[in-house]
Amino acid sequence: MLPSRDQHLVQIVDAALADTALRSGEWLVCRPGCTQCCVGAFAISQLDAERLRTGLRQLEATDPQRAARILERVHLSVSRIAADFPGNVHTGILEESPEAQEQFADFANDEVCPVLDPETGMCDLYTARPMTCRVFGPPVRSEDGLGVCELCYHDASEDEIAACEMHLGTDALEAELESQVETETGQHGNTIVAFALHR
Template identity: 50%
Template sequence: MPSGPDRFEIDIPLTELLVKDRELIVRTDKALAHAVQCGGEHLVCRPGCTPCCHGAFAISQLDALRLRLAMSELAMADAERAKAVSARAAAYREQYGSSFPGDTASGILGTTPEAEAAFEDFANDAACPALDPTSGRCDLYNARPMTCRTFGPPVRHASDAGEGFAVCEMCFTEAFPEEIEAAEMKPPFAEEQELLRHFKPESGETIVAWCLKLPSDHPTAA
């Protein structure tokens, strides 16, 4: 069975994986709530603030599975909104598919140095198809990827320049270093990686636009 944002091969029952994913999301949201409380006025993220909803970013197969299931649920609860999301995703794929640095059939991103370099410049100004252009809100907010759930507050990361904090460029602009450190969000990344080990293959990232289709082809676990 092909692997990608439409098909999923996992080595545990789907129901068990979804329970574990729900636990992961609860822990992530608690970490975010704590960072928001500590960040106070320095964290300016608000509903309708959408700069972080523009530009392509890689998501895991766990994120993709969550989004596909959410699209199925949205189609049953609000068919018109689901059609709008699917249409925006289709338009995105039509516009940017020719320059997609990966397999356009599966939506899986390439992993060669050339593909990774191309992804740096891919669809940088494009709005996420899940973003409602009228309300400025995410139509699949409860199923949003981990990147979206951890963006805004300071999150510690390591780079060639050393360890530091990744933080929304609109937030903490007048904060002292100790205030940034005090508001650090500590996402359960290790727990996320444990869940990703249940997918076959273990790697295989995609982007949001390749997941947001109407549920004519539901996610399948094997």
């Protein structure tokens, strides 16, 4: 079950995105239908996975045909990538060994997210999307420095990019909710979107 406080986490992150978008102006070119960041598998937490599953269940109640199309794309995606998945194909959990992490770096880099509607270029579970999707694009700080989408911030100086940095401060809350979900589901470790929704 998705923790009730996940909605608070989502609100914080979405508000931070709105703030950085305001400061970024035309430099932040992320728009509906821009799908570059929807290609290539990426790791998501069990909290992200539970949010996606909750979103899919809600969609099944309101638009079962659309939900069925998502599940069809999920099954097709898993069938394509399972043989090379650097983890447990039964649980969908990624292995954490250095070898597995190296393998994941080259894994399914051309695989389109199964939640993306190929006809509209829109995310069919947009309100339930993972945290990575919510923060991709604007300047986000990591151990490697500030990272931005390669399509954004053209002609902006380093100082101008830094002035648009997205500030979250949600690490503790997110970690707490992730731990809660892992305890309740018995699933520990990261997965990917396709396996999170695979039935």
